Amino acid sequence: MNSDNLKYVLRQFVERKLPVCYPRERLLPTGMGKVVGLAGVRRSDKTFLFFDAIRHLLEVRRTRKDLYYFVNGGEVDLCDEEGTFFINSCWSLTETQTRQREAKSMALGHERWPQAQGRLLYHEYAPGSEQEISEAQPAWRFLAQLPRI
Numbered sequence: 001m002n003s004d005n006l007k008y009v010l011r012q013f014v015e016r017k018l019p020v021c022y023p024r025e026r027l028l029p030t031g032m033g034k035v036v037g038l039a040g041v042r043r044s045d046k047t048f049l050f051f052d053a054i055r056h057l058l059e060v061r062r063t064r065k066d067l068y069y070f071v072n073g074g075e076v077d078l079c080d081e082e083g084t085f086f087i088n089s090c091w092s093l094t095e096t097q098t099r100q101r102e103a104k105s106m107a108l109g110h111e112r113w114p115q116a117q118g119r120l121l122y123h124e125y126a127p128g129s130e131q132e133i134s135e136a137q138p139a140w141r142f143l144a145q146l147p148r149i
Helices: 003-015 046-062 096-112 139-144
Strands: 067-071 075-080 085-092 117-124 136-138
Touching: 075 096, 085 096, 096 117, 117 139, 136 139
Parallel strands: 085 117, 117 136
Antiparallel strands: 067 075, 075 085
């Protein structure tokens, strides 16, 4: 099998429409952040319960805000169109040049959206970076604080 055939098959799988099914009275728990398993006799609509849960999760995802990448003499990695928050990210804040560049990006975000809450997310810890850029936060901590859907 060549790579083009594999890409075609994967694309067909990802882009396929969910089968039509009627909403069920019984819903699978989707907000627990855990794997859900389902056991039962054959032909008891287990698969369609999962399809219904997937459809529900996709609808929840569609109600979220649109995020944009902003470039205008500097960059802001993610921002919402209402101007309520923006996020910059980098791998490490250990180098002075990186901290200065990210501080400029944060200043640009605050200048563009004065009422917005800004965050600078990073992977590698750099001692003292929190004092230099007050909005700096480890990415893992930010992700752990997000509400579950």
